[in-house]
Amino acid sequence: MRYLPLTEQDRAEMLGAIGVASVDDLFVDVPARARLPGLIEGLPLHAGEMAVERHMKGLAAKNLAADSAPFFLGAGAYRHHVPATVDHLIQRGEFLTAYTPYQPEIAQGTLQVLFEFQTQVARLFGTDIANASMYDGSTACWEAIGMAARITRRSRAVLCAGLHPHYVSQIQTMARFTGDTIETRAPTLEAQPDKSGLIDSIDEETSCVVVQYPDTLGRIPDLAAIADAAHENGALLIAVVTEPVALGLLEAPGNLGADIVVGEGQSLGVGLQFGGPYLGLFGCREKFVRQMPGRICGQTVDADGKRGFVLTLSTREQHIRREKATSNICTNSGLCALAFSIHMSLLGGEGLARLARRNHARAQAMVARLGAVSGVTCLNTAYFNEVTLILPADARETVRKLADRKVLGGVSLGRLFPHAPTLHNGLLVTATELTTDADIEALATGLAEVLA
Amino acid sequence: MNAPNPSGWRPSVGSGEPGNTGSSPTVSGDRGLTLEEPLSFEIGDSAKCGVDIEAPEAEPLASISAFLRKDAPQLPGLTEPECIRHYTRLSRQNYGIDLGPFPLGSCTMKHNPRLNEKVARLPGFADVHPLQPQSTVPGALEVIEQLADWLIALTGMHAVAMSPKAGAHGELCGLLAIRAAHDANGETRRIVLVPESAHGTNPATAAFAGYKVESIPATEEGRVDFDALKKRLGPDVAGVMITNPNTCGLFEPEMKAIGDAVHAVGGYVYCDGANFNAIVGKVRPGDLGIDAMHINLHKTFSTPHGGGGPGSGPVVLSEALAPFAPIPFVRRDDNGALRLIEEGETGDAAPLSFGRMTAFHGQMGMFTRALAYILSHGADGLRQVAEDAVLNANYVLRSCEDVLSAPFGNAGPCMHEALFSDTGLAEGFSTLDIAKGLIDEGFHPMTVYFPLVVKGAMLVEPTETESKLGLDRFIASLRSLAERARKGDESLHAAPVYAPRRRLDETQAARKPVLVWREEEG
Numbered sequence: 001m002r003y004l005p006l007t008e009q010d011r012a013e014m015l016g017a018i019g020v021a022s023v024d025d026l027f028v029d030v031p032a033r034a035r036l037p038g039l040i041e042g043l044p045l046h047a048g049e050m051a052v053e054r055h056m057k058g059l060a061a062k063n064l065a066a067d068s069a070p071f072f073l074g075a076g077a078y079r080h081h082v083p084a085t086v087d088h089l090i091q092r093g094e095f096l097t098a099y100t101p102y103q104p105e106i107a108q109g110t111l112q113v114l115f116e117f118q119t120q121v122a123r124l125f126g127t128d129i130a131n132a133s134m135y136d137g138s139t140a141c142w143e144a145i146g147m148a149a150r151i152t153r154r155s156r157a158v159l160c161a162g163l164h165p166h167y168v169s170q171i172q173t174m175a176r177f178t179g180d181t182i183e184t185r186a187p188t189l190e191a192q193p194d195k196s197g198l199i200d201s202i203d204e205e206t207s208c209v210v211v212q213y214p215d216t217l218g219r220i221p222d223l224a225a226i227a228d229a230a231h232e233n234g235a236l237l238i239a240v241v242t243e244p245v246a247l248g249l250l251e252a253p254g255n256l257g258a259d260i261v262v263g264e265g266q267s268l269g270v271g272l273q274f275g276g277p278y279l280g281l282f283g284c285r286e287k288f289v290r291q292m293p294g295r296i297c298g299q300t301v302d303a304d305g306k307r308g309f310v311l312t313l314s315t316r317e318q319h320i321r322r323e324k325a326t327s328n329i330c331t332n333s334g335l336c337a338l339a340f341s342i343h344m345s346l347l348g349g350e351g352l353a354r355l356a357r358r359n360h361a362r363a364q365a366m367v368a369r370l371g372a373v374s375g376v377t378c379l380n381t382a383y384f385n386e387v388t389l390i391l392p393a394d395a396r397e398t399v400r401k402l403a404d405r406k407v408l409g410g411v412s413l414g415r416l417f418p419h420a421p422t423l424h425n426g427l428l429v430t431a432t433e434l435t436t437d438a439d440i441e442a443l444a445t446g447l448a449e450v451l452a
Numbered sequence: 453m454n455a456p457n458p459s460g461w462r463p464s465v466g467s468g469e470p471g472n473t474g475s476s477p478t479v480s481g482d483r484g485l486t487l488e489e490p491l492s493f494e495i496g497d498s499a500k501c502g503v504d505i506e507a508p509e510a511e512p513l514a515s516i517s518a519f520l521r522k523d524a525p526q527l528p529g530l531t532e533p534e535c536i537r538h539y540t541r542l543s544r545q546n547y548g549i550d551l552g553p554f555p556l557g558s559c560t561m562k563h564n565p566r567l568n569e570k571v572a573r574l575p576g577f578a579d580v581h582p583l584q585p586q587s588t589v590p591g592a593l594e595v596i597e598q599l600a601d602w603l604i605a606l607t608g609m610h611a612v613a614m615s616p617k618a619g620a621h622g623e624l625c626g627l628l629a630i631r632a633a634h635d636a637n638g639e640t641r642r643i644v645l646v647p648e649s650a651h652g653t654n655p656a657t658a659a660f661a662g663y664k665v666e667s668i669p670a671t672e673e674g675r676v677d678f679d680a681l682k683k684r685l686g687p688d689v690a691g692v693m694i695t696n697p698n699t700c701g702l703f704e705p706e707m708k709a710i711g712d713a714v715h716a717v718g719g720y721v722y723c724d725g726a727n728f729n730a731i732v733g734k735v736r737p738g739d740l741g742i743d744a745m746h747i748n749l750h751k752t753f754s755t756p757h758g759g760g761g762p763g764s765g766p767v768v769l770s771e772a773l774a775p776f777a778p779i780p781f782v783r784r785d786d787n788g789a790l791r792l793i794e795e796g797e798t799g800d801a802a803p804l805s806f807g808r809m810t811a812f813h814g815q816m817g818m819f820t821r822a823l824a825y826i827l828s829h830g831a832d833g834l835r836q837v838a839e840d841a842v843l844n845a846n847y848v849l850r851s852c853e854d855v856l857s858a859p860f861g862n863a864g865p866c867m868h869e870a871l872f873s874d875t876g877l878a879e880g881f882s883t884l885d886i887a888k889g890l891i892d893e894g895f896h897p898m899t900v901y902f903p904l905v906v907k908g909a910m911l912v913e914p915t916e917t918e919s920k921l922g923l924d925r926f927i928a929s930l931r932s933l934a935e936r937a938r939k940g941d942e943s944l945h946a947a948p949v950y951a952p953r954r955r956l957d958e959t960q961a962a963r964k965p966v967l968v969w970r971e972e973e974g
Contacts, residue, residue, distance in 0.1 A: 299967075
């Protein structure tokens, strides 16, 4: 077996040194009836690299890769060009095969990356500080709600109607067990998100208002006005950014009054990967730092006075505080944070702004062409790179028919909101820097044919 | 000479006097291949960019003018050569398994096969959107099904929830299933029992799931105190969380009896599967009466740790808890086609599901790696994994127990990790000195000060991917350090002296947190 270095002679010598006759003597604490006498039945035996690769390639070949079709999906996971440098660097064994940096003297590479990552996230979000990552955007969102509850000592969270339905679903799962109250409703097909309705649902029991920016229908909420309303009631504003490239163009939520900003970092460096692993981003005001979940890297000095970095403020965390910890999170998303950070370092702030403008311009081209398809209208008047199209029929069927023509034509609102029939003619489409005119033409033609 | 940029960063330039390890006697701050590296903010420039981006063909819509960012994010860019060099230099300040043994107990730092990296990057897996029409992703669903089938077979359990993102998230999944099961039964149970030797995520997760945590003591033999546990069991106990093999590196021989006792009062047994590597292919947890167990794919099944994740924590479930499993999940329909069951389809398919734990479907990139790992090993290789892991740990235990106190060494063999304590070291010497001494010897230290039930714990998990030669070298270093600490060799307090940094001031870091770079502090 190519991964196991012990030879039969090694094993015999080691058993001799230990003073036992066979390896089974090392399993004596396992009750005899629980010990399997031989191999588990029905499972194949070991296989060579060629055979495994062939098997895995066979499975991969059954999927339609985004790169091999006109592609317009978004809804919380975005396809962007990832420079080759990113994947090369994250495969450096010193990064790939390191553990959480518990021994900082020999983990300064990981720690400095995390410090740089935290700074990048904070500057992108317009927050004072950021942590070293969470699992993904959805779990970061629930953690932010929990954090707001600890800070305000209230337990009623108000969610905007445009929050990603998977995020809402995950929040409802957790709240059912913690007893938090969650105010939520499905969106309506209006060009603007419902600001006054959202503001009206804030009361003096409200811990936080959770607003996605841009929202799931691609609309851009007025964060500043909602922040004012939240703060007047003693509640916090949590902004949720599922497409961080948008922040190259749109004002940072922290600069608009958001107290906590969370997001999905997958857009930069990480790739689609059928939904995971992704990267939870988490930033907030400095005064809340001791209520923040997750690992945090901080600057310090070593015994010689040299600058160095360590994991810090661990008295918030499970390995010290156990049941009183701010979160149960342990392993987070370190390698994805590295990928994000490399991609961001390559772009720089100006490059991100240029990338964002390019995305927005591609989306304008997409909207212009698709809006010209008979029966199709665009819901949004303002958007970044994603919009909701209104079709004359249920979009789920349209998406399936487009897929049959090898066009990955967006995400139907029926799939995202199965229990809100009034939305079912909605189709979410996204353009990025990867979207070509030919792609747009293919979708326009496909839509015209499918809807005819 | 100029500093690398005008922001003020300068390498610490030493006096050059002999014996002055505190600073480098070089102008650059580098010492041969020991390289210093400034922050990207100190070497980058907002005028630089490592990505050539086509100019936007249109101005932003007038309708978004009120939302536009006033200034681009204040982040300098790096060109590609500068970027490659920055991160490559930083990587050299890191220790990874690729460099040598990484014997962190309970973390299972084993070799990461590169085939797994290769297959995870196939466009059919890496470049697939989670919300693509299901007809375009049958291979992805098949990966999930095949891995699920293996996990069920290896554990002897009834079902598996694949979406949890990491071990602690898997613990949460198990506890939510337990709560949902009690809720469905009309019961309100508020207590979860957790042994004091448990990993911190266990009590933290129980609290996160809305439970009150009570601690169960350990016996002098390092096992769960079954009598104390039995005494506490009652109708208010929702369940117990047991780690098996436990955090002392020992198998809990009374696991089945514990399960029977918990079930007798209507509770459920959660097993922390962090240490599954010790028994994979040898013992099926399902034969021991457990109801839920997470499997860290980033431990037993070797997906890379990546400096702190991503992990993946599928949870195997008993027949009693399976109906409460989270959505989404994969199931074959009447025609034999794989279907992803999500919100719109749960009514009939999963009426009791406790709901969704995360956006999308879980850590697909880890599933592909874990499946490739499992197929490579097969049933025979996985069994050999457990045997070699246990053999290696016992070899370390017996090779060092004359110089390092092994608190449970007399009780018999250990499982896949060898536990030592700092009892017997000279006055003023502790586990920390041994750990930092190992760094100077070129090894990553073991897990230290965990489990909490042992004074100055040192938990060594070599894993099965260490050769005998590698172990002998590690043992020689560990023995030498133990002997120095027993004799009171003061020089050990200075360790490490050969690492990129010496001991770091963690107190200062926590007292006055500096968590982001600011120009004035640079």
